[in-house]
Amino acid sequence: MSGVWRSLLWKEWREQRFKLLAITLFTATIVAWPWLFDSNGTLYEAFVVIGFFCILSLGLFVGASLAASERSQRTVGFLQSLTHSTRRTAIAKLVMAALTVASPGVVLFVAVKVWESLGYIPANHGISAAAFAAIAWAAFSFAIWVAAIAVNLDDEVRAGAVGFLAVALFWGVFAVAVDQWLPASEELIQAMAASGPGGPLLISIEICEAPQREFALLPPRPIGRLVVLAAISTLAMALLYVWHFGRVAPAQRKSVESTAKSVVPAWLAPPMRKAWNAILWKQCCESLPLSMLGAGAILCVSVFIAVASRGDQGGILRDGLLAMSIPVWILIGGLVTIVSGIGLWLDDLRPELHMFWRSRPIATGQWFVLKFATSAIITLATLALPSLVIYGLLTAFGERPVWNLYGGDDWRMPVLLALISQFGFFCVAAAFMAATRRPMVSALLTIFTAAGFGFCLLPPFSLEATGSAVVIAAISAIATAAGWLCIRNDWAIGR
Amino acid sequence: MSQVSNSDASAKFAIELQGVCKSFRRTQVLSNLTMRVERGKTFAFLGRNGAGKTTSIRMLLGLLNRDQGEVRVLGLDPTAEPLKVRARVGYLAEDQQMYGWMRVEEIVRFVAPFYATWDHDLALKYLREFELPLATKIKHLSKGQNVRLGLVLALAHRPELVILDDPALGLDPVMRKQFNRDLVTHLQGEGRTVFYSSHLLYEVEPVADEVAILDGGRLVRQADTETLRRDVKQFVLDRSALAALRDDMSVLELQRAGDDAAVTVQNASAVRALLDREGIGYRMNDLNLDEIFAAYVAGKVDDDAGARAAVDELAPQR
Numbered sequence: 001m002s003g004v005w006r007s008l009l010w011k012e013w014r015e016q017r018f019k020l021l022a023i024t025l026f027t028a029t030i031v032a033w034p035w036l037f038d039s040n041g042t043l044y045e046a047f048v049v050i051g052f053f054c055i056l057s058l059g060l061f062v063g064a065s066l067a068a069s070e071r072s073q074r075t076v077g078f079l080q081s082l083t084h085s086t087r088r089t090a091i092a093k094l095v096m097a098a099l100t101v102a103s104p105g106v107v108l109f110v111a112v113k114v115w116e117s118l119g120y121i122p123a124n125h126g127i128s129a130a131a132f133a134a135i136a137w138a139a140f141s142f143a144i145w146v147a148a149i150a151v152n153l154d155d156e157v158r159a160g161a162v163g164f165l166a167v168a169l170f171w172g173v174f175a176v177a178v179d180q181w182l183p184a185s186e187e188l189i190q191a192m193a194a195s196g197p198g199g200p201l202l203i204s205i206e207i208c209e210a211p212q213r214e215f216a217l218l219p220p221r222p223i224g225r226l227v228v229l230a231a232i233s234t235l236a237m238a239l240l241y242v243w244h245f246g247r248v249a250p251a252q253r254k255s256v257e258s259t260a261k262s263v264v265p266a267w268l269a270p271p272m273r274k275a276w277n278a279i280l281w282k283q284c285c286e287s288l289p290l291s292m293l294g295a296g297a298i299l300c301v302s303v304f305i306a307v308a309s310r311g312d313q314g315g316i317l318r319d320g321l322l323a324m325s326i327p328v329w330i331l332i333g334g335l336v337t338i339v340s341g342i343g344l345w346l347d348d349l350r351p352e353l354h355m356f357w358r359s360r361p362i363a364t365g366q367w368f369v370l371k372f373a374t375s376a377i378i379t380l381a382t383l384a385l386p387s388l389v390i391y392g393l394l395t396a397f398g399e400r401p402v403w404n405l406y407g408g409d410d411w412r413m414p415v416l417l418a419l420i421s422q423f424g425f426f427c428v429a430a431a432f433m434a435a436t437r438r439p440m441v442s443a444l445l446t447i448f449t450a451a452g453f454g455f456c457l458l459p460p461f462s463l464e465a466t467g468s469a470v471v472i473a474a475i476s477a478i479a480t481a482a483g484w485l486c487i488r489n490d491w492a493i494g495r
Numbered sequence: 496m497s498q499v500s501n502s503d504a505s506a507k508f509a510i511e512l513q514g515v516c517k518s519f520r521r522t523q524v525l526s527n528l529t530m531r532v533e534r535g536k537t538f539a540f541l542g543r544n545g546a547g548k549t550t551s552i553r554m555l556l557g558l559l560n561r562d563q564g565e566v567r568v569l570g571l572d573p574t575a576e577p578l579k580v581r582a583r584v585g586y587l588a589e590d591q592q593m594y595g596w597m598r599v600e601e602i603v604r605f606v607a608p609f610y611a612t613w614d615h616d617l618a619l620k621y622l623r624e625f626e627l628p629l630a631t632k633i634k635h636l637s638k639g640q641n642v643r644l645g646l647v648l649a650l651a652h653r654p655e656l657v658i659l660d661d662p663a664l665g666l667d668p669v670m671r672k673q674f675n676r677d678l679v680t681h682l683q684g685e686g687r688t689v690f691y692s693s694h695l696l697y698e699v700e701p702v703a704d705e706v707a708i709l710d711g712g713r714l715v716r717q718a719d720t721e722t723l724r725r726d727v728k729q730f731v732l733d734r735s736a737l738a739a740l741r742d743d744m745s746v747l748e749l750q751r752a753g754d755d756a757a758v759t760v761q762n763a764s765a766v767r768a769l770l771d772r773e774g775i776g777y778r779m780n781d782l783n784l785d786e787i788f789a790a791y792v793a794g795k796v797d798d799d800a801g802a803r804a805a806v807d808e809l810a811p812q813r
Contacts, residue, residue, distance in 0.1 A: 267619075268603065268604075268615065268618065268619040268622070268629065269600060269604060270604070270615065271604045271607030271608055271613060271615050272604050272605060272607060273608060274608050275608045277608060278604075278605045278606075278607075278608045278609070281605070282605060285596070285597075286596075347594065350592070352590060352591075352592035353592050353593070353594065355558075355588045355591075356588070356591065356592065356593055356594075358558055359556050359558065359581060359586045359588065360581060360606065360609050361578045361579075361582035361610065362578075362609055363578060490558075
């Protein structure tokens with residue numbers, strides 16, 4: 001290996017090693033759970049948690065980091081000034097990203113093998129190494145799609161939002177296409193799914209289902225074609241990412257603007273009246289675009305899924321759309337609130353911007369409270385808007401009452417719990433951002449915290465809805481207090 | 496030791512530091528720093544990178560707490576009353592960045608309500624004079640426009656004290672000259688106190704009334720610019736004369752110049768008188784601020800004993 005490659009890989013290793021360690025430890029904690037509490041039945045729940053974690057969250061945040069970490073750290077110029085091509089840096093980044101997303105799969109595989117040898121898992125319930133490899137590959141595929149779509153954006157928050165929206169749209173369009181034009185061709189559907197972001201997950205499903213098909217005396221499905229398609233798709237996205245990485249000219253627009261003779265008007269709009277007014281305005285400008293993007297994604301995905309599954313529903317603008325919008329809101333809303341929580345302090349805590357507001361006669365308490373409350377309200381309210389609009393339309397058109405859909409009043413508690421959870425995500429993400437000042441680390445720590453709480457829903461704790469709400473509220477309060485201390489005292493881990 | 500916080504001193508001095516020490520973990524950044532800045536003066540705070548300039552400024556703004564000593568800014572303790580201090584101080588940071596998504600007009604309107612004394616007409620006047628485009632986003636401004644916008648935001652509330660931390664860093668020479676011209680026009684003309692931190696000496700030389708040189712967290716000299724130029728001179732003389740003069744010279748820097756020695760001293764009048772009295776031939780060179788600064792912080796001589804040792808080393812052996 002040449003010195004350049006060694007240097008680049010060393011740099012990536014130094015930047016990513018703690019993330020890698022954290023993800024590995026997190027996975028190890030999850031897989032130790034059934035053993036610690038002697039509850040074998042939770043193995044598959046843990047597997048689902050890991051799978052979900054790998055595919056969606058890890059892929060998203062690793063992809064966002066791949067796409068924008070150098071730009072957000074203002075190091076692209078330095079990379080461009082080096083004697084080697086920025087594409088080599090991109091490849092080194094991909095290698096470390098692959099290691100990062102593969103680590104949970106490796107830990108899980110080792111744990112499952114240990115369980116098997118100890119007799120915890122019946123022989124016919126074993127999960128093959130190929131299935132684990134396919135899951136890790138799916139996570140990498142998701143990350144590389146996000147990275148290729150959002151490469152060279154200004155920061156990880158924007159990259160995560162744009163990448164996620166694009167991936168959500170892809171799957172939404174896929175669902176519609178499947179429903180409209182391809183109902184008969186299962187092979188084509190599979191081929192398209194395998195080529196999409198996170199597509200290798202399909203391969204892992206096929207691998208896991210193979211023993212059942214064999215048991216039912218069904219012929220095995222060939223997965224070779226899916227593997228080839230998924231490989232081509234991953235490679236194409238990797239090439240796209242490597243090709244575009246670092247190819248930015250930040251000064252271009254600047255120089256055009258600065259050389260243009262500007263005419264200063266004779267009139268300047270009056271200043272904002274109060275300090276709180278100014279902080280509110282600033283926070284609205286910062287929080288609204290992301291929240292609206294999230295709400296748009298929720299609406300689009302809900303409509304797509306509802307359209308795709310309209311055969312089983314009573315009509316698009318009926319219970320089908322509402323039924324879809326609520327789980328989509330819970331899922332996408334959760335991710336957007338994490339991004340929004342990180343975005344709350346992302347700009348204000350940048351080293352070069354930090355002094356700008358701190359050196360002004362701004363009361364830190366007022367700054368914190370107004371920013372936090374405004375961002376939380378805007379984020380939660382905007383994200384809930386699509387479901388509320390659909391609910392309003394249903395009510396206005398006199399359609400079937402929504403509570404019938406979810407069985408009496410039972411829907412209220414899950415929705416309330418989802419809302420409290422999203423607030424919890426926001427508080428915890430904001431606190432970790434204030435404490436670490438690193439978006440990717442904050443996102444991972446927030447997911448770890450959420451997953452840690454998720455265990456409280458499993459045996460032996462088995463928290464009920466009210467208990468869960470109380471625990472989430474307590475976590476949110478502790479996180480908010482910790483975030484406040486960090487902001488007030490200008491504390492940060494590792495400074 | 497006199498209290499620095501008495502009312503007479505506060506009326507006379509904009510900044511007072513008395514025995515200030517600051518460490519970050521085991522690294523001592525400021526060591527027993529004592530200095531005063533008179534109101535209405537332009538004060539150049541000089542030091543190499545890492546000398547402790549930015550740390551001192553952050554203490555003046557109440558952004559860092561001191562370990563020891565006393566700090567008064569406009570008669571206030573910045574640790575106890577940071578908001579009051581910041582309301583009366585205009586600050587422009589080294590490589591100041593602002594929210595890139597805001598337009599020029601928006602950031603002016605945004606910053607205004609935080610200052611009770613904000614003068615919106617004055618802000619508009621500065622914006623016009625600096626030819627700043629109101630509708631342009633900050634991220635699209637050039638470096639020079641960015642610095643000038645920072646200056647508008649630092650000055651439009653008519654601060655009694657303006658603290659500039661290497662403001663012209665990264666500007667090209669033409670822009671730096673223009674920045675200094677703006678500074679002279681808008682600040683010195685109005686009699687404001689300016690605390691100008693820099694390591695680019697030629698930049699502050701034309702505007703500074705008084706100079707303080709910080710090295711390794713210690714104040715090595717504070718004097719008005721003229722006094723400094725008068726006191727610090729370079730003498731080129733025969734090396735054989737050095738040994739005889741060594742106890743009477745306050746040496747900052749000593750260099751071999753062929754058969755001669757070039758000695759930079761900080762008691763030029765006394766040395767000149769001595770050389771004249773002793774009938775020793777010499778050539779005296781005036782130094783600019785750049786050279787004076789280099790003599791203080793880059794010279795090899797740390798104290799009197801070190802100076803004597805250096806003189807002995809350079810003087811020809813008998």
